[in-house]
Amino acid sequence: MQARLDRLMELAARSVARRTSRRGFLGSFAMALTGVAALPLLPVRRGAVAEAAEAPKPAAAAAGGATAKAPPKIVTDPNACEYWKYCAIDGFLCACCGGTSSTCPPGTEPSPITWIGTCQNPNDGRDYLVSYNDCCGKTTCGACTCVRNEGEKPMYRMSLNNDVNWCMTNDNPNYHCSVSVILGVAQQ
Amino acid sequence: MRLGRFCAALAACLPAVVLATTTPPPLAPEHIGVEKLPARSAHWAYLLDVSWNNYIDERVYVYDGDAGRLLGMMDLGYYGNFAESPDGKTSALAATYWSRGSHGTRTEVLEWIDNQTLKPRGELVLPAKRAQVGAITPFNLAYSADGRFLYSTNLTPTASVSVVDVAKNAAVAEIDTDGCVQAIPSALHRFSAICENGRLLTVTLDETGQEAARALSEPFFDVDADPVFVQAVPTPTGLTFISFLGDVHAVDLSGAAPRFDAVWSVTSGKDRGRWRPGSQQMLAFNAPLHRLYVLMHRGGPGSHKDAASEIWVFDVASHQRVARWPLHVAAHGGAIAVLATRDAQPLLYVATEKSALLVLDARSGRVLHTEAKLGQSLWYMQNP
Numbered sequence: 016m017q018a019r020l021d022r023l024m025e026l027a028a029r030s031v032a033r034r035t036s037r038r039g040f041l042g043s044f045a046m047a048l049t050g051v052a053a054l055p056l057l058p059v060r061r062g063a064v065a066e067a068a069e070a071p072k073p074a075a076a077a078a079g080g081a082t083a084k085a086p087p088k089i090v091t092d093p094n095a096c097e098y099w100k101y102c103a104i105d106g107f108l109c110a111c112c113g114g115t116s117s118t119c120p121p122g123t124e125p126s127p128i129t130w131i132g133t134c135q136n137p138n139d140g141r142d143y144l145v146s147y148n149d150c151c152g153k154t155t156c157g158a159c160t161c162v163r164n165e166g167e168k169p170m171y172r173m174s175l176n177n178d179v180n181w182c183m184t185n186d187n188p189n190y191h192c193s194v195s196v197i198l199g200v201a202q203q
Numbered sequence: 204m205r206l207g208r209f210c211a212a213l214a215a216c217l218p219a220v221v222l223a224t225t226t227p228p229p230l231a232p233e234h235i236g237v238e239k240l241p242a243r244s245a246h247w248a249y250l251l252d253v254s255w256n257n258y259i260d261e262r263v264y265v266y267d268g269d270a271g272r273l274l275g276m277m278d279l280g281y282y283g284n285f286a287e288s289p290d291g292k293t294s295a296l297a298a299t300y301w302s303r304g305s306h307g308t309r310t311e312v313l314e315w316i317d318n319q320t321l322k323p324r325g326e327l328v329l330p331a332k333r334a335q336v337g338a339i340t341p342f343n344l345a346y347s348a349d350g351r352f353l354y355s356t357n358l359t360p361t362a363s364v365s366v367v368d369v370a371k372n373a374a375v376a377e378i379d380t381d382g383c384v385q386a387i388p389s390a391l392h393r394f395s396a397i398c399e400n401g402r403l404l405t406v407t408l409d410e411t412g413q414e415a416a417r418a419l420s421e422p423f424f425d426v427d428a429d430p431v432f433v434q435a436v437p438t439p440t441g442l443t444f445i446s447f448l449g450d451v452h453a454v455d456l457s458g459a460a461p462r463f464d465a466v467w468s469v470t471s472g473k474d475r476g477r478w479r480p481g482s483q484q485m486l487a488f489n490a491p492l493h494r495l496y497v498l499m500h501r502g503g504p505g506s507h508k509d510a511a512s513e514i515w516v517f518d519v520a521s522h523q524r525v526a527r528w529p530l531h532v533a534a535h536g537g538a539i540a541v542l543a544t545r546d547a548q549p550l551l552y553v554a555t556e557k558s559a560l561l562v563l564d565a566r567s568g569r570v571l572h573t574e575a576k577l578g579q580s581l582w583y584m585q586n587p
Contacts, residue, residue, distance in 0.1 A: 102505075155258040164505045165504070180337070184360075
């Protein structure tokens with residue numbers, strides 16, 4: 016895993032360099048084809064850049080309700096959209112389609128390019144980099160639609176976008192479902 | 204006894220008598236035929252259904268909001284893009300098909316649909332690089348103002364625009380847009396694309412469809428602090444974007460270079476950050492009434508695709524909110540797409556997450572017609 020993270024840091028550094036050039040965007044995607052997506056915001060937690068400053072207060076406090084609120088129940092079911100790794104997923108959960116939260120269903124192919132999220136694991140309090148690969152080659156699975164968008168950006172910031180078809184470079188770009196693959200702990 | 208027999212006979216006859224006097228003649232044999240579309244109306248809408256649970260089967264419905272009636276349908280394939288020619292005679296549909304339904308040989312094809320018959324009347328096979336994007340806008344596939352060229356966006360993920368000469372039925376150029384996405388048409392033969400750094404790239408074509416010039420604008424929004432949705436709404440002079448927090452960025456594309464109006468916001472005070480625009484097609488505009496319609500929901504960061512519980516209506520001249528229309532979410536689900544017709548007595552189409560379609564009076568918000576369920580996932584609507 017350490018080697019993989021080192022590789023990610025190297026890619027991130029390269030992406031900074033690339034963004035200074037006219038062809039930076041294309042360069043970063045040529046890089047993404049190596050198997051993991053470009054990480055232009057690494058290692059900042061998704062959504063923390065600006066929106067945290069204007070985040071609304073919790074509903075109870077805002078409404079003048081009880082101040083001591085029970086901590087939210089931790090969802091451990093990878094078939095549930097609320098599962099922590101899915102914080103920026105948009106599609107069908109492969110765990111409900113014959114795969115798992117990190118593997119594709121039989122007969123499909125993982126996308127080699129992805130979008131990247133940073134999700135906090137409530138079990139250990141750590142932020143993890145998560146790669147949201149699509150599984151490709153069959154029509155949409157149709158089970159467990161899950162749309163969450165923490166830190167997601169519109170398609171002009173493509174590496175943080177979950178609207179484009181990330182199966183686009185597969186031999187068969189038919190979108191089936193999405194997985195979330197832990198890449199490592201995000202640097203704070 | 205005689206009287207009794209007479210009465211019995213009468214009773215037996217009575218049904219026949221009644222039958223003879225009240226039953227209409229039998230129905231005439233029917234002859235199967237094919238309906239023709241009635242004359243077009245400004246109150247029609249094209250409804251793009253992405254068929255979320257079986258994405259290879261997208262379609263475009265043609266709907267009459269006055270009659271509350273589905274008029275017909277066009278097949279759209281997989282990750283399809285839709286555009287109507289400026290003269291209204293043709294719909295261009297760009298989509299992916301496979302020879303075995305969901306697999307086999309892949310074909311990217313641009314089909315020309317006759318808008319009177321809703322039948323394909325020609326096609327152009329495109330390179331296997333067409334942009335397949337879930338955020339559907341009028342700018343994934345767009346005609347030039349004079350209808351001569353059609354701009355078809357590509358993503359491999361290198362971004363480019365294929366320029367199709369409509370009369371020649373041929374792709375005559377591919378313009379590298381340097382990572383900038385979409386093709387927003389302006390002037391005769393010019394389009395703009397949105398860039399990662401918040402700028403617009405504007406490309407001007409020559410008479411043959413080749414790139415003649417390109418220019419990059421100043422940034423007009425902050426991608427990190429408050430990005431704009433790509434689902435902008437066309438206006439008479441350009442288009443209007445809205446940001447995740449509700450800032451309105453109107454862009455005038457009528458000149459040689461884009462001009463950015465002063466930013467104003469649909470949220471202020473305690474509403475800002477608590478109420479947000481969002482979902483699939485969150486903006487609608489009606490020029491005669493100067494009205495901007497925004498799908499709004501209560502939510503925090505990351506809620507920008509949540510369905511709306513209310514429609515907020517703004518006067519774009521005064522920037523004042525003139526109405527706030529709550530939606531019957533329990534019955535229909537939240538709203539995911541909104542479209543205003545272009546006329547001065549406009550209708551407002553509202554599609555919901557439960558596949559309902561509501562047709563409202565766009566002046567009063569009164570619901571004129573409700574389709575409890577139409578199709579599966581109406582993510583985008585467009586005026587004829």
